[in-house]
Amino acid sequence: AQKITQTQPGMFVQEKEAVTLDCTYDTSDPSYGLFWYKQPSSGEMIFLIYQGSYDQQNATEGRYSLNFQKARKSANLVISASQLGDSAMYFCAMRTIQGAQKLVFGQGTRLTINP
Amino acid sequence: KAGVTQTPRYLIKTRGQQVTLSCSPISGHRSVSWYQQTPGQGLQFLFEYFSETQRNKGNFPGRFSGRQFSNSRSEMNVSTLELGDSALYLCASSLGRRETPMNTEAFFGQGTRLTVV
Numbered sequence: 763a764q765k766i767t768q769t770q771p772g773m774f775v776q777e778k779e780a781v782t783l784d785c786t787y788d789t790s791d792p793s794y795g796l797f798w799y800k801q802p803s804s805g806e807m808i809f810l811i812y813q814g815s816y817d818q819q820n821a822t823e824g825r826y827s828l829n830f831q832k833a834r835k836s837a838n839l840v841i842s843a844s845q846l847g848d849s850a851m852y853f854c855a856m857r858t859i860q861g862a863q864k865l866v867f868g869q870g871t872r873l874t875i876n877p
Numbered sequence: 878k879a880g881v882t883q884t885p886r887y888l889i890k891t892r893g894q895q896v897t898l899s900c901s902p903i904s905g906h907r908s909v910s911w912y913q914q915t916p917g918q919g920l921q922f923l924f925e926y927f928s929e930t931q932r933n934k935g936n937f938p939g940r941f942s943g944r945q946f947s948n949s950r951s952e953m954n955v956s957t958l959e960l961g962d963s964a965l966y967l968c969a970s971s972l973g974r975r976e977t978p979m980n981t982e983a984f985f986g987q988g989t990r991l992t993v994v
C-alpha cells in the first residue's frame with residue numbers, strides 16, 4: 763500500500779522567509795512519482811513540482827524546490843522568499859506504477875504567510 | 878488553452894436524492910480521475926476513466942458511479958445521497974498514457990462543492 767504523511771497541520775511564516783513543508787512517503791514500488799499541489803481557498807488544486815524516484819537531481823520550479831532524500835523516503839517542499847499569495851493548503855501526493863493514474867495524497871499543511 | 882471545467886460549482890441536495898457532476902478535461906487529455914475531499918478523510922480517489930473505460934477504482938460504495946463520453950468529458954453520479962457525501966469533488970485531467978504514468982501531471986478543476994441536507 764502507498765501512504766503519504768504530512769506531519770505539520772499548520773505553519774506560520776514571515777513574508778520573504780523561506781519555508782520547508784515536510785512530506786514522508788511509503789511504498790514498496792521502486793518506480794514512483796512525487797507531486798506537490800497548492801490548494802487556495804477557491805478549491806482548485808494547483809500543480810507545483812514533480813520528482814521521479816529515479817531522478818538524480820532535486821526538482822526545482824522557480825521559487826519551489828523539492829528536497830528529495832530517497833533513503834529517508836522524504837520529499838520536502840522548499841519555498842524560497844515566501845509571498846502573501848503563498849498562503850494556502852499544500853498537499854504532497856504520490857503515484858506508483860501499480861497505482862497507475864491514482865494519486866495518493868497526504869493530509870496537507872496549511873501555510874499562512876504573515877506580512 | 879482552456880483548463881479543466883467542473884459544473885456546477887455548488888450544489889445543495891436532500892438525503893436520498895441523486896446528483897450528477899460534470900467534468901470537461903483539457904483538450905487532448907483522455908484520462909479523467911475523480912477525487913472526494915472531506916475535512917475528516919482528506920483527498921480520496923474515486924475512479925479514473927480513459928477512453929470511455931473505467932481503468933481504476935477506489936474504495937467507494939456502488940452508489941458512486943461514473944462514465945466518460947467519446948469527447949473525454951466525464952460525469953460522476955451519486956445515488957441515494959447521504960449526509961456523509963457532503964464534500965468537495967475534484968476532477969483531474971491528464972494525458973493518461975500508460976507508458977509514462979509517473980511524471981504525467983494531473984490538472985485539476987475548481988471542484989464541485991456538494992452539500993447534502
